[in-house]
Amino acid sequence: DTEVTQTPKHLVMGMTNKKSLKCEQHMGHRAMYWYKQKAKKPPELMFVYSYEKLSINESVPSRFSPECPNSSLLNLHLHALQPEDSALYLCASTAGYNYGYTFGSGTRLTVV
Amino acid sequence: AQSVTQPDIHITVSEGASLELRCNYSYGATPYLFWYVQSPGQGLQLLLKYFSGDTLVQGIKGFEAEFKRSQSSFNLRKPSVHWSDAAEYFCAVGASSGGSNYKLTFGKGTLLTVNP
Numbered sequence: 001d002t003e004v005t006q007t008p009k010h011l012v013m014g015m016t017n018k019k020s021l022k023c024e025q026h027m028g029h030r031a032m033y034w035y036k037q038k039a040k041k042p043p044e045l046m047f048v049y050s051y052e053k054l055s056i057n058e059s060v061p062s063r064f065s066p067e068c069p070n071s072s073l074l075n076l077h078l079h080a081l082q083p084e085d086s087a088l089y090l091c092a093s094t095a096g097y098n099y100g101y102t103f104g105s106g107t108r109l110t111v112v
Numbered sequence: 113a114q115s116v117t118q119p120d121i122h123i124t125v126s127e128g129a130s131l132e133l134r135c136n137y138s139y140g141a142t143p144y145l146f147w148y149v150q151s152p153g154q155g156l157q158l159l160l161k162y163f164s165g166d167t168l169v170q171g172i173k174g175f176e177a178e179f180k181r182s183q184s185s186f187n188l189r190k191p192s193v194h195w196s197d198a199a200e201y202f203c204a205v206g207a208s209s210g211g212s213n214y215k216l217t218f219g220k221g222t223l224l225t226v227n228p
Contacts, residue, residue: 004155006155031214033215040221040223041220041221042202042218042219042220042221043156043202043218045215045216048215056215088153090155090156092156094214096214097144097163097206097208097214098144098161098163100146100158100161100206100216101146101156101158101216102158103148103155103156103157104155105154105155106153106154106155108153
């Protein structure tokens with residue numbers, strides 16, 4: 001298995017809702033990432049997990065809450081989002097410096 | 113801190129023509145360099161990567177890139193473009209951010225349009 005799987009592919013949520021994004025990989029990668037991508041912009045790093053521990057938080061608002069239950073799974077919990085949080089959320093993983101990232105196909109999030 | 117510049121926001125080429133997408137990086141040490149491609153609404157696919165050794169690297173889909181340290185460049189090339197190559201292309205530099213942390217910094221991207 002050489003893929004990063006993200007679910008759901010599309011999500012519409014209200015500003016008072018709580019939802020979660022899921023990311024899964026079975027490549028044995030020990031670093032996993034969440035990126036946010038607005039239209040016509042490059043991906044922006046949100047969080048880095050290394051060996052299941054949060055190692056980088058790029059000053060992301062607390063309405064985004066990451067979780068890494070095990071080495072294969074990464075969640076992003078969403079609560080009280082704003083319309084400007086609408087974006088493509090990408091998950092990625094890597095085996096290390098000289099491998100590059102493997103990206104999932106993303107979750108298209110719309111906040112109404 | 114590392115940074116990546118892609119000078120061309122949008123490039124249009126005719127099908128069958130050659131292609132070169134420019135990328136300049138800034139990083140104090142030997143960089144890890146990547147090119148990714150993204151089709152609309154999709155994730156990013158790795159085209160090729162450079163870490164060390166031969167400065168001309170071959171990737172998937174007939175793409176290649178040349179690392180030039182003197183020019184801090186890592187330009188992407190393809191001899192003959194196909195209509196299916198129309199997409200957004202991102203150059204990225206990878207670097208350590210402390211300990212075992214490692215992250216990619218992306219350029220702003222170049223949108224490629226292919227005319228029939």
